[in-house]
Amino acid sequence: QKEVEQNSGPLSVPEGAIASLNCTYSDRVSQSFFWYRQYSGKSPELIMSIYSNGDKEDGRFTAQLNKASQYVSLLIRDSQPSDSATYLCAVNTADKLIFGTGTRLQVFP
Amino acid sequence: GAGVSQSPSNKVTEKGKDVELRCDPISGHTALYWYRQSLGQGLEFLIYFQGNSAPDKSGLPSDRFSAERTGGSVSTLTIQRTQQEDSAVYLCASSLWGTEPQHFGDGTRLSIL
Numbered sequence: 001q002k003e004v005e006q007n008s009g010p011l012s013v014p015e016g017a018i019a020s021l022n023c024t025y026s027d028r029v030s031q032s033f034f035w036y037r038q039y040s041g042k043s044p045e046l047i048m049s050i051y052s053n054g055d056k057e058d059g060r061f062t063a064q065l066n067k068a069s070q071y072v073s074l075l076i077r078d079s080q081p082s083d084s085a086t087y088l089c090a091v092n093t094a095d096k097l098i099f100g101t102g103t104r105l106q107v108f109p
Numbered sequence: 110g111a112g113v114s115q116s117p118s119n120k121v122t123e124k125g126k127d128v129e130l131r132c133d134p135i136s137g138h139t140a141l142y143w144y145r146q147s148l149g150q151g152l153e154f155l156i157y158f159q160g161n162s163a164p165d166k167s168g169l170p171s172d173r174f175s176a177e178r179t180g181g182s183v184s185t186l187t188i189q190r191t192q193q194e195d196s197a198v199y200l201c202a203s204s205l206w207g208t209e210p211q212h213f214g215d216g217t218r219l220s221i222l
Contacts, residue, residue: 093208
């Protein structure tokens with residue numbers, strides 16, 4: 001089992017819809033969780049961090065964490081074509097972050 | 110500059126040559142990471158530094174790859190006797206310490222002819 005798993009996609013949603021991206025992790029003691037966005041040909045950029053169970057909202061983005069079920073998700077409301085990118089989940093282990101392979105999101109007009 | 114700086118941004122070299130890639134992390138960041146990303150693929154972890162020591166070198170694909178970090182700052186990734194399969198974007202990231210969010214440089218695009 002991979003330490004951090006994501007569906008590779010592509011996830012296709014129409015403009016204005018909610019995009020839901022999911023990530024599961026294997027290390028029960030993980031405490032820090034991050035979402036990165038990577039546009040084609042660019043480097044990953046940090047968009048959300050979450051440390052406690054529940055929801056954390058930032059603009060159109062909401063991160064959700066459920067430590068008991070070992071999953072973290074990212075919701076993007078009112079999806080825009082400019083949201084089309086690969087979204088990477090990152091989870092801490094004892095001493096470093098582990099990245100998932102990413103989910104490709106396509107938002108079509 | 111405030112961000113992670115990598116050089117060169119692009120490197121084209123012939124098969125069999127050695128290359129050196131440089132990463133200058135954000136000032137004060139103790140953790141530094143090297144990743145490789147081939148076209149359309151995910152991040153491939155190569156090596157992690159905490160200060161000048163490398164507690165995790167598990168991702169280095171062969172003994173042709175080596176990395177060092179000096180003064181707790183700049184790091185150099187060296188690839189000896191390059192092969193065509195080494196062609197990829199090499200990304201460097203740094204963080205305050207190991208479990209904090211990482212900040213990425215723009216990468217070095219390496220092409221082996």
